[in-house]
Amino acid sequence: MISTDTDILATAEAWAREGRSVALATVIETWGSAPRPVGSHLVIDADGHFQGSVSGGCVEGAVVEEAVEVIAQGQPRTLEFGVADETAWKVGLSCGGRIRVYVERISTETVN
Amino acid sequence: MDLATLAVLNTERAARRATILVTDVESGAQRLVKAADLAADSLAEALEKQLRLGKSALVEADGKAFFLTVQAPPPRVIVTGAVHISQAMAPMAQLLDLDLIIVDPRTAFATPERFPGVRLLTDWPDVALASLGLDGYTAFVALTHDPKIDDPALEAALRSDCFYIGALGSRKTHGRRIERLAAAGFDATATQRIHAPIGLDIGAVSPAEIALAILGEIVSTLRGPRRAPA
Numbered sequence: 001m002i003s004t005d006t007d008i009l010a011t012a013e014a015w016a017r018e019g020r021s022v023a024l025a026t027v028i029e030t031w032g033s034a035p036r037p038v039g040s041h042l043v044i045d046a047d048g049h050f051q052g053s054v055s056g057g058c059v060e061g062a063v064v065e066e067a068v069e070v071i072a073q074g075q076p077r078t079l080e081f082g083v084a085d086e087t088a089w090k091v092g093l094s095c096g097g098r099i100r101v102y103v104e105r106i107s108t109e110t111v112n
Numbered sequence: 113m114d115l116a117t118l119a120v121l122n123t124e125r126a127a128r129r130a131t132i133l134v135t136d137v138e139s140g141a142q143r144l145v146k147a148a149d150l151a152a153d154s155l156a157e158a159l160e161k162q163l164r165l166g167k168s169a170l171v172e173a174d175g176k177a178f179f180l181t182v183q184a185p186p187p188r189v190i191v192t193g194a195v196h197i198s199q200a201m202a203p204m205a206q207l208l209d210l211d212l213i214i215v216d217p218r219t220a221f222a223t224p225e226r227f228p229g230v231r232l233l234t235d236w237p238d239v240a241l242a243s244l245g246l247d248g249y250t251a252f253v254a255l256t257h258d259p260k261i262d263d264p265a266l267e268a269a270l271r272s273d274c275f276y277i278g279a280l281g282s283r284k285t286h287g288r289r290i291e292r293l294a295a296a297g298f299d300a301t302a303t304q305r306i307h308a309p310i311g312l313d314i315g316a317v318s319p320a321e322i323a324l325a326i327l328g329e330i331v332s333t334l335r336g337p338r339r340a341p342a
C-alpha cells in the first residue's frame with residue numbers, strides 16, 4: 001500500500017531505476033486550510049503516471065502536466081495553486097487554501 | 113534531484129537515520145545533510161529545529177528560500193507481552209502508522225494465530241531489544257507484569273533514547289519495580305522516565321480501552337499537546 005511519503009520516495013527511486021523518466025513534486029508551502037501538509041510528495045513519469053498526492057486530488061492533474069514538461073526540459077519550477085487563481089474553476093482548491101508545489105526532475109546522469 | 117541523492121535518502125531512512133534534503137528553490141541546487149553532520153551545516157539552527165519538529169519546511173537564509181525535506185525515521189512501538197492488550201494495540205497501531213513489534217519468549221502467547229500479520233520476536237527481551245536497536249524514534253511498552261521479562265527490557269529502554277517508556281501495573285507493582293531498578297543502578301531521574309500508571313487517564317477498563325489509552329499517550333508524547341490546559 002502506498003500510504004506514506006516515504007513510500008513515494010521509494011517509488012520514485014524504483015521508477016528511475018527501471019529507466020523511466022521521473023519528476024518529484026513536493027508541497028513546499030501552504031496557507032489556510034490546505035489539504036496536504038508541507039513535505040507531501042507526488043511522483044510522476046514522462047507518460048503522466050503518478051503516485052501520491054499534493055492536494056488530495058484537487059490539482060494533481062495540473063501538477064502532472066507541468067511535471068511532464070519539467071521532465072522534458074530539466075529545469076525545476078515552483079507552482080502555486082489557490083482559489084485566488086484565475087483558473088480556480090478548473091484547477092483550484094475547493095477548501096479555500098493555497099499551496100506552492102516544487103517540481104523537479106530526478107536526474108540519472110551521474111549514476112551508472 | 114540526483115538519483116544518487118534519492119538513493120541515499122531512501123537508504124538512510126531504511127536504516128532509521130534522520131536526514132534533511134536542502135533545496136535552493138530558486139536555483140534547484142541541493143545537498144543532503146545527515147543527522148550526524150547537522151551541526152556543521154550553514155543552516156544548522158534551522159535544520160535542528162525542523163528535525164526536532166519532524167516537519168519539512170520552507171526557510172529563508174541570506175535572502176534565499178530553501179526547502180528542507182525532513183526525513184525522520186518512522187516511529188515504532190516495541191511491546192513486551194503477547195497479551196490481550198497488545199492484541200488490541202496491534203490493529204490500532206497499524207491505523208496510526210506506528211510499526212508495532214511484540215517481544216515475548218513465551219511461545220504459547222506469541223503465536224501468529226493470536227497476532228496475525230504482527231512482527232513477533234520470541235527471543236528474551238535483552239537479546240531481542242539489542243537486535244532491534246532502540247532509538248529516539250522508538251516507544252517501549254512493558255505489558256507482561258513478569259519482572260523476568262519486563263525488567264531486562266525496561267533496563268535496555270532506560271539506557272536508550274526511547275521517546276516513550278511505559279509499564280503496566282498498579283502503583284504498588286510499579287513501586288516494587290522502581291526498587292528493583294534502583295538496585296540495578298537506575299536513579300530516580302532515570303526511573304521517572306517510565307509512564308506508570310501507563311496510558312492517558314481516560315478511565316480505561318477493557319484491554320482495547322487500555323490499548324487506546326497507551327497509544328494516545330504515545331501519540332501525545334510524539335506530537336505534544338496542541339491546546340493549553342483550560
